[in-house]
Amino acid sequence: MAVVPASLSGQDVGSFAYLTIKDRIPQILTKVIDTLHRHKSEFFEKHGEEGVEAEKKAISLLSKLRNELQTDKPFIPLVEKFVDTDIWNQYLEYQQSLLNESDGKSRWFYSPWLLVECYMYRRIHEAIIQSPPIDYFDVFKESKEQNFYESQESIIALCTHLQQLIRTIEDLDENQLKDEFFELLQISLWGNKCDLSLSGGESSSQNTDVLNSLEDLKPFILLNDMEHLWSLLSNCKKTREKASVTRVYIVLDNSGFELVTDLVLANFLLSSELATEVHFYGKTIPWFVSDTTIHDFNWLIEQVKSSNHKWMSKCGADWEEYIKMGKWVYHNHIFWTLPHEYCAMPQVAPDLYAELQKAHLILFKGDLNYRKLTGDRKWEFSVPFHQALNGFHPAPLCTIRTIKAEIQVGLQPGQGEQLLASEPSWWTTGKYGIFQYDGPL
Ligand SMILES: O=P(O)(O)OC[C@@]1(O)O[C@H](CO)[C@@H](O)[C@@H]1O
Numbered sequence: 001m002a003v004v005p006a007s008l009s010g011q012d013v014g015s016f017a018y019l020t021i022k023d024r025i026p027q028i029l030t031k032v033i034d035t036l037h038r039h040k041s042e043f044f045e046k047h048g049e050e051g052v053e054a055e056k057k058a059i060s061l062l063s064k065l066r067n068e069l070q071t072d073k074p075f076i077p078l079v080e081k082f083v084d085t086d087i088w089n090q091y092l093e094y095q096q097s098l099l100n101e102s103d104g105k106s107r108w109f110y111s112p113w114l115l116v117e118c119y120m121y122r123r124i125h126e127a128i129i130q131s132p133p134i135d136y137f138d139v140f141k142e143s144k145e146q147n148f149y150e151s152q153e154s155i156i157a158l159c160t161h162l163q164q165l166i167r168t169i170e171d172l173d174e175n176q177l178k179d180e181f182f183e184l185l186q187i188s189l190w191g192n193k194c195d196l197s198l199s200g201g202e203s204s205s206q207n208t209d210v211l212n213s214l215e216d217l218k219p220f221i222l223l224n225d226m227e228h229l230w231s232l233l234s235n236c237k238k239t240r241e242k243a244s245v246t247r248v249y250i251v252l253d254n255s256g257f258e259l260v261t262d263l264v265l266a267n268f269l270l271s272s273e274l275a276t277e278v279h280f281y282g283k284t285i286p287w288f289v290s291d292t293t294i295h296d297f298n299w300l301i302e303q304v305k306s307s308n309h310k311w312m313s314k315c316g317a318d319w320e321e322y323i324k325m326g327k328w329v330y331h332n333h334i335f336w337t338l339p340h341e342y343c344a345m346p347q348v349a350p351d352l353y354a355e356l357q358k359a360h361l362i363l364f365k366g367d368l369n370y371r372k373l374t375g376d377r378k379w380e381f382s383v384p385f386h387q388a389l390n391g392f393h394p395a396p397l398c399t400i401r402t403i404k405a406e407i408q409v410g411l412q413p414g415q416g417e418q419l420l421a422s423e424p425s426w427w428t429t430g431k432y433g434i435f436q437y438d439g440p441l
């Protein structure tokens with residue numbers, strides 16, 4: 001086993017992990033409770049008194065959770081039987097055993113930050129599934145939909161751009177096609193600024209003109225491996241035999257505007273023939289406020305399709321067609337909402353690892369994916385990405401992430417330290433972004 005650094009943790013007072021556990025997570029929980037309150041009459045209309053009782057139960061479970069968090073109580077096992085309950089409880093026991101070896105405190109401020117945050121979202125889900133008949137309710141749905149509605153203008157601009165591009169795509173030479181690819185990659189990168197967990201669940205939509213801001217944003221791309229993605233995919237296209245496939249997997253992050261940018265990119269991959277199939281992975285339960293579930297995915301495509309705007313609705317119709325034809329495939333797997341780092345995937349979810357090995361390229365969207373890829377550990381800035389992946393190499397992969405947590409590897413010697421000295425919060429605001437590739441060059 002390779003030696004790896006310690007996990008980020010709320011133990012480090014003043015760190016972003018500490019502030020998240022102290023302020024942001026309780027704020028999100030309070031918002032969840034408030035959301036349930038506000039839906040009381042809807043639950044009554046749908047389920048009568050039973051619905052109101054269920055709402056009360058969910059709220060009391062969530063208030064208890066908030067109290068456990070704020071008084072730094074030990075983690076308790078999950079109780080409700082669900083597909084991942086046993087794996088979760090085993091992991092909690094394992095973490096407890098690690099802590100027993102040191103000071104024995106398996107609690108909110110003493111456990112690895114990644115576990116703490118994942119545990120909180122899993123406990124929210126538990127409170128909901130313990131409260132039938134409202135056990136289907138997505139407490140973050142409203143915020144995700146709001147993000148989509150508030151980004152309408154940018155979405156229209158993006159869809160129009162895509163449709164114009166597709167019309168002339170066959171006339172483009174290699175360099176022009178590459179430029180377009182790079183442009184859509186960057187849009188997908190900056191789309192990741194809009195997550196709702198960083199903003200404590202408050203609205204964080206796309207209202208700047210991202211298409212026209214790309215040049216201004218370029219200096220903030222700290223690592224730029226876009227060229228590797230182009231060589232890889234254009235090479236696949238050139239060497240591909242008739243009837244053979246190029247599969248790109250996108251491990252999705254946030255719904256709303258970010259998801260639109262990812263779908264636009266996925267559409268371009270097919271239209272340019274850089275890929276012949278795009279596979280998407282979302283979350284099986286509501287997660288980190290804005291993460292995409294199958295319901296969000298279907299809902300958003302339906303919304304895009306039913307838009308009054310000609311080009312936007314054309315996009316939605318095309319996307320639905322890709323799904324019907326099997327060119328776009330959406331997958332679910334519980335692994336994505338477990339607390340494990342990705343290097344544990346071959347042991348914990350060998351079926352998923354085997355599936356990922358079929359990809360020609362995997363794109364990991366967003367900050368949480370980066371944290372899980374690198375184990376959410378205190379790596380030195382200059383440690384190579386390949387090393388931080390700690391054996392996770394299912395296929396060539398690239399992370400597309402705006403930096404929103406105190407973890408970054410693969411920088412030039414001194415680069416991270418310099419940023420820290422001039423701008424202490426540089427790595428928690430989403431101002432900077434990366435395309436970081438690992439795979440054959
Ligand atoms: O994965 P995403 O949506 O890009 O970001 C998730 C995030 O908001 O959640 C964590 C804090 O709650 C941070 O790691 C990160 O900023």
Ligand SMILES: [Mn+2]
Nearest residue numbers: 195253254288
């Ligand atoms: Mn997210």
